[in-house]
Structures are given as C-alpha cells and as structure tokens.
Amino acid sequence: MSDLEPHAVPDAVLEALGLEDDPGAFDPYTVDSDGWNLEVSGAVTDPLSLSRRDLESFPFETATEDFDCVEGWRADDLAWRGVRVERVLERAGPVADEPHALVRALDGDYACSFPLERLSTALLALELDGEPLPLEHGGPARLVPLDDDDDCWESIKWVSAIEIGDDPFGGDDTAKERALSRLE
Numbered sequence: 386m387s388d389l390e391p392h393a394v395p396d397a398v399l400e401a402l403g404l405e406d407d408p409g410a411f412d413p414y415t416v417d418s419d420g421w422n423l424e425v426s427g428a429v430t431d432p433l434s435l436s437r438r439d440l441e442s443f444p445f446e447t448a449t450e451d452f453d454c455v456e457g458w459r460a461d462d463l464a465w466r467g468v469r470v471e472r473v474l475e476r477a478g479p480v481a482d483e484p485h486a487l488v489r490a491l492d493g494d495y496a497c498s499f500p501l502e503r504l505s506t507a508l509l510a511l512e513l514d515g516e517p518l519p520l521e522h523g524g525p526a527r528l529v530p531l532d533d534d535d536d537c538w539e540s541i542k543w544v545s546a547i548e549i550g551d552d553p554f555g556g557d558d559t560a561k562e563r564a565l566s567r568l569e
C-alpha cells in the first residue's frame with residue numbers, strides 16, 4: 386500500500402457507516418445504499434443520491450499523484466482510480482451563475498469549498514494502488530484534486546456530499562483550519 390500516513394478513523398465516520406462495533410467489517414464493495422450515499426444537492430436541476438454501485442456505472446479514470454502534507458511528510462506516486470467529478474456534475478446539472486461547491490465528509494463538520502470549475506477536474510477516488518480504498522484513507526470515496534497546487538486538506542476522505550451554490554461557502558469551509566490546528 387501507499388506511503389500515506391496512517392491516521393485514526395474518527396468515531397463519527399465509524400458511526401455513519403455502522404462500524405462502531407467492528408471497524409474491521411468495512412467492505413468497500415458491499416457498502417450499500419443503507420450505509421453510504423454520495424449526495425449532490427443545492428443549485429442543480431437534478432439532485433442525486435449515488436450509491437457505491439451507482440458510482441461504478443460511471444467511466445473510471447486513473448491519476449498518479451504525489452501527496453504533500455503541511456505537517457511535513459509526503460507520499461509519492463499514489464495511483465488513484467475513480468470517477469471524475471465532472472461526470473457526476475453533468476448528471477446533476479449545476480445552475481448557479483458563479484458556481485461553488487462545498488464538499489462534506491462523514492467526520493462531523495469537515496468540509497471544503499471549491500470553485501466548481503476546479504472541483505470538476507478532481508477525481509472521486511474509489512481505489513488506491515489497485516486496491517479498494519481502505520477506510521483509514523477515506524473509503525468509500527475520497528476527493529482527490531488533480532491540479533498542481535492543491536493543499537493536503539483538500540484531499541477529502543470519507544466524502545459524503547457535494548453542495549452547489551452561488552457563493553464560496555466561507556463559513557462552512559472548515560478543512561484548512563482543521564488541518565492547520567494539527568500543527569500546533
């Protein structure tokens with residue numbers, strides 16, 4: 386597996402996935418619509434609720450990226466595989482004039498805002514290095530931005546929702562603050 390740092394899976398994630406009694410029971414292939422869905426909502430013509438199986442019906446792409454964390458570690462040549470966010474947005478039909486998106490995760494209020502154009506090119510990764518994405522690295526799905534200057538906190542583990550709107554969701558954008566608070 387990769388050189389990503391191991392981090393504890395927060396209780397909120399285990400609870401959301403019904404794994405509080407047995408974290409080892411996580412099986413990315415059988416996460417069903419009772420356990421996890423990716424919600425796409427807000428300023429869209431067709432709000433979506435996509436199960437893992439629904440995501441598998443989209444074309445998959447692979448991207449190999451190095452990962453740098455502000456805490457001072459790095460992991461080289463991570464091979465992510467999954468669905469380009471653009472493919473999902475095509476189905477949802479964003480309608481905002483200057484669209485932004487807030488990407489939410491299962492660990493409480495962890496969320497990150499993106500201009501929609503930038504988010505479109507990111508990958509919703511379901512696999513890492515040829516294996517289903519493990520829970521500790523963000524399974525069932527992790528948002529992996531693919532531009533050159535992305536920050537570590539924008540690589541969002543346990544993605545649960547993408548909310549489209551007209552403003553940059555400043556007040557809800559907690560990811561940077563949460564990541565930088567770990568430096569203290």
Ligand SMILES: Nc1nc2c(c(=O)[nH]1)N[C@H]1C(S)=C(S)[C@@H](COP(=O)(O)O)O[C@H]1N2
Nearest residue numbers: 389390392454490522537538540541542564
């Ligand atoms: N949902 C969620 N995603 C997250 C974080 C988090 O706390 N919650 N931390 C971010 C930060 S700062 C880093 S460096 C990476 C760490 O990824 P890893 O645990 O797979 O090493 O996850 C990013 N994505």
Ligand SMILES: [Mo]
Nearest residue numbers: 454455537564
């Ligand atoms: Mo980080």
